[in-house]
Amino acid sequence: MKVAATIVMASLLLAAGVALRPLIATEIPSAERRSGYTFMAPDTKAMQDDDTTNPGMLGVLDGEALWNRKGGSAGKSCADCHDDARVSMKGVAARYPAFDKALARPVNLEQRINLCRARHQEAEPLAYEKHDLLALTTYVAEQSRGMPITPDTGPELQPFIAKGRDFFMHRQGQLNLACTNCHDDNWDKHLAGSAVTQAIPNGYPIYRLEWQSLGSLQRRLRNCITGMRAQNYDFGTPELVELELYLMSRARGMPIETPAVRP
Amino acid sequence: MAAALVNVPKKAKNGDVIEIKALMSHVMETGYRRTTSGTLIPRDIITSFTCRFEGEEVFRADLFPGTAANPFISFFTVATKSGKFDFEWIGDNGFSETGSASITVE
Numbered sequence A: 001m002k003v004a005a006t007i008v009m010a011s012l013l014l015a016a017g018v019a020l021r022p023l024i025a026t027e028i029p030s031a032e033r034r035s036g037y038t039f040m041a042p043d044t045k046a047m048q049d050d051d052t053t054n055p056g057m058l059g060v061l062d063g064e065a066l067w068n069r070k071g072g073s074a075g076k077s078c079a080d081c082h083d084d085a086r087v088s089m090k091g092v093a094a095r096y097p098a099f100d101k102a103l104a105r106p107v108n109l110e111q112r113i114n115l116c117r118a119r120h121q122e123a124e125p126l127a128y129e130k131h132d133l134l135a136l137t138t139y140v141a142e143q144s145r146g147m148p149i150t151p152d153t154g155p156e157l158q159p160f161i162a163k164g165r166d167f168f169m170h171r172q173g174q175l176n177l178a179c180t181n182c183h184d185d186n187w188d189k190h191l192a193g194s195a196v197t198q199a200i201p202n203g204y205p206i207y208r209l210e211w212q213s214l215g216s217l218q219r220r221l222r223n224c225i226t227g228m229r230a231q232n233y234d235f236g237t238p239e240l241v242e243l244e245l246y247l248m249s250r251a252r253g254m255p256i257e258t259p260a261v262r263p
Numbered sequence B: 001m002a003a004a005l006v007n008v009p010k011k012a013k014n015g016d017v018i019e020i021k022a023l024m025s026h027v028m029e030t031g032y033r034r035t036t037s038g039t040l041i042p043r044d045i046i047t048s049f050t051c052r053f054e055g056e057e058v059f060r061a062d063l064f065p066g067t068a069a070n071p072f073i074s075f076f077t078v079a080t081k082s083g084k085f086d087f088e089w090i091g092d093n094g095f096s097e098t099g100s101a102s103i104t105v106e
Helices: A002-020 A042-049 A056-067 A078-082 A109-121 A131-142 A155-169 A179-183 A217-227 A238-250
Strands: A098-100 A105-107 A206-208 A213-215 B004-007 B017-024 B046-053 B056-062 B072-078 B083-091 B096-105
Touching (some): A056 A131, A098 A109, A098 A155, A105 A109, A105 A155, A105 A238, A131 A213, B004 B083, B004 B096, B017 B046, B017 B083, B046 B072
Antiparallel strands (some): A206 A213, B004 B017, B017 B072, B046 B056, B083 B096
16 A cells, blocks of 8 residues: 555656656746857956957958968969958858858868868868967857847758757767757756856857867867767768867857957 | 957047956967876966057066966056057967057047
8 A cells, every 4th residue: 555655656756747848858938948158257248349359360360461462373362263351251160060062971171271262262171179270160150249140041051051950969978968059958047057058059159267268069069078078070071070060050140249258 | 369359438538537448369279288198288378468558568467377267358548648558468389369459548
């Protein structure tokens, strides 16, 4: 009798638990999405808001110089084809990663810059996470500051977005966590004193205070994957680009903050 | 040429307290870190920052390995006359950069 009562009680508790917190992760409703900016302390917000205190602006300055520098066997600069970045690059970062017809897969902004270098400047690719590529990417992305994220809705990208979503939802690593377990289900909580946040990539490349430098979205993703104690991916691998694509689709309509400052 | 951002108000009234902000790009490598193979990364920091107004020193700071990358320095002074602020950053390995900004005092 006592055992039966316990079972009934346990079942009731389980049922209540399931009702309160669904076992299947749910994406954040559009109206509840928040930029990582809104989770920051007032000092860090002030640092991002003022262009003379935002260290990411140093990358923008260097990127502008690189934009105008001639290079490669073709002896061309970015400006020789694209003219003034303030006009030609406006809104570009807001719709990346984008589909590259020749490669038949999506490429992110860093990869687009290196493809441009290979195809038009006949130059060596710039290394991932080195200052030159980060600076040039930041300069290009800064031209879209304040503009809403508008991912390409073309049918050719859909399978890649779906793969990125699978990655986000799929448990992996020794901690058996999926991205969604933190960034959809627990974004309003803290992890070791830091805000978990919603995985809205609207300010990349960011100047991260912990890194003391600019860094790409893929660097941030690799951080998280290491934290989950899962097998990591190299910079530029299709898995990370697909994840970038999915994250940008989550951030649809939110304004670009590049160069954002994050703690 | 390392990138620098200096911010001085373009105009001020005589006697106004003005804020001057200077951001310099620099790695500020402490000299205490090691690579994955155990080799010590040599120290590479900015050691001194000076601001002069029309040749006269108005602010100076000594920097040490505890300062983060891309040091940001902000300070206040009183605007008394129009002129030019000159900024100078000096550091390890012959690092030397300058910047300037002018102010009109009414």
